[in-house]
Amino acid sequence: MREYKISDKMVSIKPSAIREIFKALSDPSVISFAAGNPSPDAFPLGQISELSKIVYEKTPVLALQYGITEGYAPLVEKIRLRMKDKFNIDCGNDTTIIVAGGQQGIDLTSKVMCDEGDVVLCEKPTFIGALNAFKANGAIPVQIESNFDGISIEKLEKALIEYKNAKIIYLIPTFQNPSGSTLSLEKRRAVLALAKKYGVIILEDNPYGELRFRGEELPTLKSLDNGGGSVVYCSSFSKIIAPAIRVGYLSAPSELASKIIVAKQVSDVHTNIYFQLICDLFLERYNIDEHIEKIRVLYKDKCLLMLGEMNKKFGNTGIKYTEPDGGLFLWCDLPESIDLSEFVKLCLERKAAVVPGGTFLADEREASRSFRVNFSYPSNEQIIAGVDILARSAMDLLRGQ
Amino acid sequence: MREYKISDKMVSIKPSAIREIFKALSDPSVISFAAGNPSPDAFPLGQISELSKIVYEKTPVLALQYGITEGYAPLVEKIRLRMKDKFNIDCGNDTTIIVAGGQQGIDLTSKVMCDEGDVVLCEKPTFIGALNAFKANGAIPVQIESNFDGISIEKLEKALIEYKNAKIIYLIPTFQNPSGSTLSLEKRRAVLALAKKYGVIILEDNPYGELRFRGEELPTLKSLDNGGGSVVYCSSFSKIIAPAIRVGYLSAPSELASKIIVAKQVSDVHTNIYFQLICDLFLERYNIDEHIEKIRVLYKDKCLLMLGEMNKKFGNTGIKYTEPDGGLFLWCDLPESIDLSEFVKLCLERKAAVVPGGTFLADEREASRSFRVNFSYPSNEQIIAGVDILARSAMDLLRGQ
Numbered sequence: 091m092r093e094y095k096i097s098d099k100m101v102s103i104k105p106s107a108i109r110e111i112f113k114a115l116s117d118p119s120v121i122s123f124a125a126g127n128p129s130p131d132a133f134p135l136g137q138i139s140e141l142s143k144i145v146y147e148k149t150p151v152l153a154l155q156y157g158i159t160e161g162y163a164p165l166v167e168k169i170r171l172r173m174k175d176k177f178n179i180d181c182g183n184d185t186t187i188i189v190a191g192g193q194q195g196i197d198l199t200s201k202v203m204c205d206e207g208d209v210v211l212c213e214k215p216t217f218i219g220a221l222n223a224f225k226a227n228g229a230i231p232v233q234i235e236s237n238f239d240g241i242s243i244e245k246l247e248k249a250l251i252e253y254k255n256a257k258i259i260y261l262i263p264t265f266q267n268p269s270g271s272t273l274s275l276e277k278r279r280a281v282l283a284l285a286k287k288y289g290v291i292i293l294e295d296n297p298y299g300e301l302r303f304r305g306e307e308l309p310t311l312k313s314l315d316n317g318g319g320s321v322v323y324c325s326s327f328s329k330i331i332a333p334a335i336r337v338g339y340l341s342a343p344s345e346l347a348s349k350i351i352v353a354k355q356v357s358d359v360h361t362n363i364y365f366q367l368i369c370d371l372f373l374e375r376y377n378i379d380e381h382i383e384k385i386r387v388l389y390k391d392k393c394l395l396m397l398g399e400m401n402k403k404f405g406n407t408g409i410k411y412t413e414p415d416g417g418l419f420l421w422c423d424l425p426e427s428i429d430l431s432e433f434v435k436l437c438l439e440r441k442a443a444v445v446p447g448g449t450f451l452a453d454e455r456e457a458s459r460s461f462r463v464n465f466s467y468p469s470n471e472q473i474i475a476g477v478d479i480l481a482r483s484a485m486d487l488l489r490g491q
Numbered sequence: 492m493r494e495y496k497i498s499d500k501m502v503s504i505k506p507s508a509i510r511e512i513f514k515a516l517s518d519p520s521v522i523s524f525a526a527g528n529p530s531p532d533a534f535p536l537g538q539i540s541e542l543s544k545i546v547y548e549k550t551p552v553l554a555l556q557y558g559i560t561e562g563y564a565p566l567v568e569k570i571r572l573r574m575k576d577k578f579n580i581d582c583g584n585d586t587t588i589i590v591a592g593g594q595q596g597i598d599l600t601s602k603v604m605c606d607e608g609d610v611v612l613c614e615k616p617t618f619i620g621a622l623n624a625f626k627a628n629g630a631i632p633v634q635i636e637s638n639f640d641g642i643s644i645e646k647l648e649k650a651l652i653e654y655k656n657a658k659i660i661y662l663i664p665t666f667q668n669p670s671g672s673t674l675s676l677e678k679r680r681a682v683l684a685l686a687k688k689y690g691v692i693i694l695e696d697n698p699y700g701e702l703r704f705r706g707e708e709l710p711t712l713k714s715l716d717n718g719g720g721s722v723v724y725c726s727s728f729s730k731i732i733a734p735a736i737r738v739g740y741l742s743a744p745s746e747l748a749s750k751i752i753v754a755k756q757v758s759d760v761h762t763n764i765y766f767q768l769i770c771d772l773f774l775e776r777y778n779i780d781e782h783i784e785k786i787r788v789l790y791k792d793k794c795l796l797m798l799g800e801m802n803k804k805f806g807n808t809g810i811k812y813t814e815p816d817g818g819l820f821l822w823c824d825l826p827e828s829i830d831l832s833e834f835v836k837l838c839l840e841r842k843a844a845v846v847p848g849g850t851f852l853a854d855e856r857e858a859s860r861s862f863r864v865n866f867s868y869p870s871n872e873q874i875i876a877g878v879d880i881l882a883r884s885a886m887d888l889l890r891g892q
Binding site: 092093094095096097098099100101103104112125126127128130133135138139142143146150151153154155156157158190191193194197201202203204205206208219222223226227228257291318319320332333334335336343345346349352353355356357358359360361362363364365 | 493494495496497498499500501502504505513526527528529531534536539540543544547551552554555556557558559591592594595598602603604605606607609620623624627628629658692719720721733734735736737744746747750753754756757758759760761762763764765766
């Protein structure tokens with residue numbers, strides 16, 4: 091058997107524990123609180139199918155021939171206008187491009203900004219796909235303690251002083267994955283000030299920002315930066331249209347964007363044009379805000395149902411949980427007396443899947459007492475039955491001691 | 492104005508000269524021999540539009556929800572069977588995955604195999620997208636003299652001895668981009684023996700292999716390796732269905748493939764599912780070989796028309812040109828008395844665009860007297876008018892001396 095030498099930057103990245111859980115999910119009787127999937131009820135199937143006909147009738151060659159790496163220009167323009175009108179993001183000094191989902195924005199930004207050994211500062215816990223993207227580009231993710239109002243400003247500044255080679259502060263400021271937390275306005279201003287003071291870029295990952303179902307809208311870091319050149323902003327249509335279309339967007343200072351475009355060109359040439367055209371037509375012919383409003387109501391109902399069930403059933407378990415104002419996730423802490431891996435295993439045996447907190451740490455072996463729960467994907471019946479499994483499993487483990 | 496520090500691996504990659512030419516192509520009066528685009532007449536528009544309806548009727552949620560990184564399993568299986576039946580490629584020891592076009596296969600393979608400073612040996616000239624992918628992953632492309640029967644075996648072995656950190660031999664063995672050359676059977680065997688002797692992997696990039704319109708089929712390096720674990724094989728549906736769908740595939744020894752899957756997951760999560768389903772249905776419901784046969788006839792006619800025109804008009808210019816047996820490109824050498832950049836400029840002023848040879852060199856500043864001509868994309872009328880412009884421009888430059 092031939093052996094292969096894997097590059098240093100890739101050899102350390104293990105297929106995540108989350109993948110093992112996903113295998114279990116192929117069993118349809120398992121209730122999945124584990125995925126980060128939007129609800130299929132949120133997909134605008136009828137509209138996409140209609141728009142598809144229009145694409146093939148009116149612009150079939152455009153949809154199928156090679157296009158430019160930057161993306162379909164009319165879609166880019168509509169995104170820029172919408173960001174300006176709706177989120178007060180003025181990309182006057184920026185270049186906005188289409189990427190193959192938000193993940194690619196994270197990957198390309200770190201590829202362009204990080205040399206091997208450079209540091210990316212991020213929340214603890216944070217999105218596993220981002221942690222692995224940083225590692226795959228030779229960078230080292232360093233996680234900073236974060237609470238329900240976001241990253242610790244004091245510890246972030248300490249880290250900026252300690253790590254002279256920190257290049258990026260990676261944040262999911264709104265309805266964070268996995269914690270469901272949202273960075274407070276005060277902290278948003280403070281993070282931005284630190285980025286300017288220490289000359290690092292903030293990579294603002296905002297896939298869930300439009301999924302607020304209660305509380306007040308907060309300005310994005312990008313809008314607070316107001317064209318100051320300190321923020322690369324990534325978002326996508328994955329959570330508001332559908333994820334498998336793989337259409338996201340990125341807005342970055344033009345000097346950085348020009349390199350990100352080159353990096354994208356060598357990565358996949360361009361994002362599939364067909365779904366860029368579908369998104370463009372959707373923005374032109376339908377009211378996407380009305381569509382998003384429906385998703386917000388759907389997820390609000392699911393989240394409140396889940397929180398209600400947890401409130402009823404977690405009382406004696408000692409499990410604590412966050413109460414997010416939007417997004418897809420909430421975050422639970424087990425009491426010290428329950429072992430996380432035993433708990434996750436027992437729940438899975440009883441057909442409910444959650445993701446253990448270690449998955450969201452740069453070093454997966456680090457101890458964790460937390461787990462992530464998704465409320466967008468399971469049905470209402472599954473939410474009720476699944477929370478019951480979590481509660482019973484916790485009680486049984488407590489009693490078993 | 493804020494300044495940004497770009498990573499070492501990306502800072503050296505300049506937007507290629509080819510991009511400047513592409514800007515000129517937005518002028519519809521310019522005859523493009525410059526692009527690598529398939530003919531839009533080769534797109535199976537009717538079939539794709541039909542299959543699209545089926546996808547939205549039968550499996551809409553599958554088409555729009557997150558999928559697995561490896562790709563849609565039934566499509567992967569059909570590709571494996573077709574590779575076996577048609578090209579004698581037995582992927583028994585391999586894992587086959589879907590990638591976002593052949594480009595992503597090149598990018599991910601080099602990411603997984605190359606540390607910074609490692610060497611990738613490749614043809615001179617070769618595909619600019621591959622050269623930049625190697626650089627973007629910190630590797631150094633080293634080009635080996637190549638002729639119309641492919642890479643020089645003697646010089647390849649010298650390079651393998653010289654560069655102990657060579658990890659990959661990157662080849663487009665059939666209808667090479669840009670030269671249109673095809674690696675002879677004898678040389679295929681020799682390259683494979685060298686890869687085994689020196690413990691390096693061959694990355695076989697085969698996007699054009701099915702576009703042979705004359706001469707005998709040659710076995711792929713992958714089939715000659717016969718499960719020996721020395722070849723990563725990349726191909727795609729870009730040139731036989733349509734490029735903007737961004738569906739390619741890669742077959743690699745499973746140990747490597749498992750890392751390539753992780754690298755893909757952090758790069759773009761998965762390839763858009765909709766066009767994976769379209770490709771799967773196409774293979775199921777239509778005869779793709781009949782469809783490819785039509786493309787071969789179309790490109791044969793275009794290529795022979797172009798060669799006929801060159802034969803008529805290049806006689807006094809001293810321009811030499813290759814006569815490929817398939818693919819999209821042929822390769823021309825100017826006589827020493829004509830300056831390449833003056834020639835390219837004059838042709839562009841006269842509304843015919845070709846790509847100067849330097850574009851396909853690891854160091855673009857290196858001298859070249861060659862240029863690439865594409866015959867798949869221009870219409871027959873454009874081929875006749877365009878070759879005339881090339882001939883007249885060459886004659887005028889010769890006379891002007």
